[in-house]
Amino acid sequence: MKRVMTCIECPKGCRLEVEADGSRLISVSGETCERGPAYARQEIEAPMRTLTTSVLTRGLELKMLPVRSSKPIPKGKLFAAMDAVKLITVAAPVSAGTVVVPDFLGLGVDLVACRGLGKP
Ligand code: SF4
Secondary structure, eight states, X not given: OEEEEEOOSSTTOOEEEEEEETTEEEEEESOSSTHHHHHHHHHHHSOEEOOEEEEEXXXXXXXXXXXXXXXXXXXXXXXXXXXXXXXXXXXXXBOTTOEEETTGGGSSOOEEESSOBOOO
């Protein structure tokens, strides 16, 4: 199957023409540097995404705290991650970068606060 994707590894945004057999990369063209094929391979064989969302708070100045994963996680784990996020409540003040959940879902990434949040 052939498809077109945009490399997002740098602002140039090269248009990559990719041929794949399911989750196996066959060929890539259109890249300007070696990072393009590496990006295409990752997207075809094991796509990753940074999770950005919000968790509930209790007793803090805002009802929701924006959080993100410290590193990208497998795209296929995003729905499970969102289900897990719904069960999280932060009740203590945090600073930007505070680890809200270490080793989130056992994926080797932390869920971290995107901003500080204190008591009302
Ligand atoms: S292929 Fe290289 S130059 Fe083109 S967008 Fe990707 S990283 Fe940038």
